[in-house]
Amino acid sequence: MSTENVSSAPMGSHTGAHKVVLGTYSTHDAAQHAVDLLAEHNFPVEHVTIVGTGLRLEEQVTGRWTLPRAVIAGAGTGGWIGLLIGLVFWIVSPWAVGAVISAILLGLLFGVVFAAIAHGVQRRTFTTVSAIVADRYDVMVDAEFAEEARRVLAAALSATDPAADQPS
Numbered sequence: 001m002s003t004e005n006v007s008s009a010p011m012g013s014h015t016g017a018h019k020v021v022l023g024t025y026s027t028h029d030a031a032q033h034a035v036d037l038l039a040e041h042n043f044p045v046e047h048v049t050i051v052g053t054g055l056r057l058e059e060q061v062t063g064r065w066t067l068p069r070a071v072i073a074g075a076g077t078g079g080w081i082g083l084l085i086g087l088v089f090w091i092v093s094p095w096a097v098g099a100v101i102s103a104i105l106l107g108l109l110f111g112v113v114f115a116a117i118a119h120g121v122q123r124r125t126f127t128t129v130s131a132i133v134a135d136r137y138d139v140m141v142d143a144e145f146a147e148e149a150r151r152v153l154a155a156a157l158s159a160t161d162p163a164a165d166q167p168s
Contacts, residue, residue, distance in 0.1 A: 019049060019140040022149050028052065031137035037156040043149060047142040054135030059128040069127075070119035071112050078111015079104055 025031040031050045039045045063069075086103030090096060141149045 018143055020143050020146045022048070022139045022141045022146065022153065025137045025139065028134070028137050031139050034139050034153060037160075038149060038152055041152045041156050043152045044145065047145045048149070049140045051138045051140055052134030052136070053138065055132055056134075057130060058133055059130050062127045062129055065119070065122075065125055065127045067116065067119050070115045074111040074113075074115020074118075075108050076111070078107040078109070078114070080107070081111070082107020 023031075023034055025034065028050070035045055035048055035050065038048060082104040083100070085107065086100030089099040089103060093099070
């Protein structure tokens with residue numbers, strides 16, 4: 001991820017000499033939809049930036065992390081690794097199908113063992129999915145393209161559903 005400032009304004013600022021706010025949206029999907037509308041109407045979207053502000057990490061708990069789940073996940077991972085190694089052996093010495101089967105079985109075994117050990121050492125007993133979300137999303141555009149972008153976006157939004165997520 002680049003930490004380079006794309007505008008001439010300070011990092012915390014949302015307007016500057018080079019970028020202006022085209023619209024502010026409550027969700028990332030709504031901001032992306034605005035950029036999609038610009039792209040569909042042949043606007044040069046390489047001059048558009050989506051900036052999320054008020055960033056936070058959210059972890060959605062998806063379930064318990066039990067020994068059986070760990071063992072099944074380890075077996076799956078080990079089986080795939082074993083298959084990959086077995087296929088390499090099969091390419092090197094064709095007709096050695098036994099090498100593929102042996103590699104899969106060994107991969108399953110090692111995957112189960114390592115997963116069981118990892119589960120025993122690990123302190124967390126639940127699984128999560130992490131996401132970084134923002135409080136709001138500003139669609140910004142280079143200043144020299146701002147008027148054209150506003151015109152294109154207004155025309156595109158009026159042509160679509162009037163109840164669509166309008167910028168605030």
